[in-house]
Amino acid sequence: xxxxxxFKLAKGFRGRAKNCIRIARERVEKALQYSYRDxxxxxxxxxxxxIQRINAGTRQHGVNYGxxxxxxxxxxxxxxxxxxxxxxxxxxxxxxxxxxVSHSAFPGNKAAAAPKKEGLAVLL
Amino acid sequence: xxxxxxxxxxxFISKYSPSSSSPSPRTTPFLGFSLSASTNKPSLQSxxxxxxxxxxxxxxxxxxxxxxxxxxxxxxxxxxTWYPKAKDHIPTSKTWYIVDxxxxxxxxxxxxxxxxxxxxxxxxxxxxxxxxxxxxVVNAEKVAISxxxxxxxxYRRHSGTPGGMKVETFDQLxxxxxxxxxxxxxxxxxPKGRLGxxxxxxxxxxxxxxxxxxxxxxxxxxxxxxxxxxxx
Numbered sequence: 001x002x003x004x005x006x007f008k009l010a011k012g013f014r015g016r017a018k019n020c021i022r023i024a025r026e027r028v029e030k031a032l033q034y035s036y037r038d039x040x041x042x043x044x045x046x047x048x049x050x051i052q053r054i055n056a057g058t059r060q061h062g063v064n065y066g067x068x069x070x071x072x073x074x075x076x077x078x079x080x081x082x083x084x085x086x087x088x089x090x091x092x093x094x095x096x097x098x099x100x101v102s103h104s105a106f107p108g109n110k111a112a113a114a115p116k117k118e119g120l121a122v123l124l
Numbered sequence: 125x126x127x128x129x130x131x132x133x134x135x136f137i138s139k140y141s142p143s144s145s146s147p148s149p150r151t152t153p154f155l156g157f158s159l160s161a162s163t164n165k166p167s168l169q170s171x172x173x174x175x176x177x178x179x180x181x182x183x184x185x186x187x188x189x190x191x192x193x194x195x196x197x198x199x200x201x202x203x204x205t206w207y208p209k210a211k212d213h214i215p216t217s218k219t220w221y222i223v224d225x226x227x228x229x230x231x232x233x234x235x236x237x238x239x240x241x242x243x244x245x246x247x248x249x250x251x252x253x254x255x256x257x258x259x260x261v262v263n264a265e266k267v268a269i270s271x272x273x274x275x276x277x278x279y280r281r282h283s284g285t286p287g288g289m290k291v292e293t294f295d296q297l298x299x300x301x302x303x304x305x306x307x308x309x310x311x312x313x314x315p316k317g318r319l320g321x322x323x324x325x326x327x328x329x330x331x332x333x334x335x336x337x338x339x340x341x342x343x344x345x346x347x348x349x350x351x352x353x354x355x356x
Binding site for chain 1: 201202205206244245246247248249250251
């Protein structure tokens with residue numbers, strides 16, 4: 001790249017990195033490397049954000065993310081996490097319906113394992 | 125040039141689709157109308173029919189299906205992840221919570237407080253934006269702690285100069301500055317950084333049952349942890 005292209009890409013950089021070619025060239029190279037890496041990281045970060053939002057939304061209804069997704073998989077509901085997070089934010093009643101569907105399909109493991117404590121209940 | 129091409133393709137669709145729907149069995153799986161209009165045309169224009177971007181939506185959807193795609197003028201809500209605007213987190217309209225710290229286990233209480241301050245209990249959680257609530261803690265000197273931590277838990281601080289480490293136990297700090305115990309616990313659970321420091325200012329800790337925030341009408345903090353009260 002010639003100097004003109006480097007300075008065009010170095011707009012907004014801090015200090016000498018936007019004005020002096022030797023420093024700008026290094027910083028621009030690094031910036032392009034970061035942007036290559038982050039185009040791949042962005043997909044991971046977005047999915048993580050959707051999962052956090054879905055988790056918050058389902059916990060308001062007493063179900064956690066893991067059990068919720070397991071219930072949806074059992075019912076073969078193929079909505080992806082992006083759409084589920086948008087539904088949890090903008091369509092709360094529809095989301096409650098989805099949580100109810102998932103809960104009826106998979107109420108959680110503790111519901112099945114609770115009766116086992118009969119023998120130990122004497123100690124409590 | 126691009127606009128002229130799309131408008132001409134839309135004219136062709138509206139002209140050909142009613143007459144050619146019955147004889148030709150080739151219908152597209154997405155749009156559901158026949159491709160016979162586009163087979164006469166060069167492949168460039170048939171590709172344009174399936175490429176729907178936000179601006180061209182109204183021209184690529186056939187007239188009888190436009191009722192299914194409403195609100196083509198605004199931003200794309202379903203395909204772009206929502207990011208809060210300034211009006212979604214106005215500081216004056218944040219919720220205020222109040223919690224009484226007497227006989228509550230320190231760490232479990234601090235964890236619940238940090239979750240509400242950060243906003244992780246909301247479906248609109250965003251890591252880069254302060255979407256959380258304010259929390260008031262009263263009766264801070266009565267916070268409970270299990271085991272022998274009352275005499276054994278150490279709070280350290282360093283002044284920066286050599287030999288400047290100061291150590292005190294939980295008991296001593298509680299006699300000196302009781303609010304600092306809960307503040308220290310919650311600060312360790314909030315993110316460290318510029319946003320974390322501003323989140324920390326949303327925590328208000330007071331000794332005794334009074335607080336000056338009656339005007340904010342604080343609600344009771346919903347606690348879901350079953351083991352938060354001290355078991356005697």
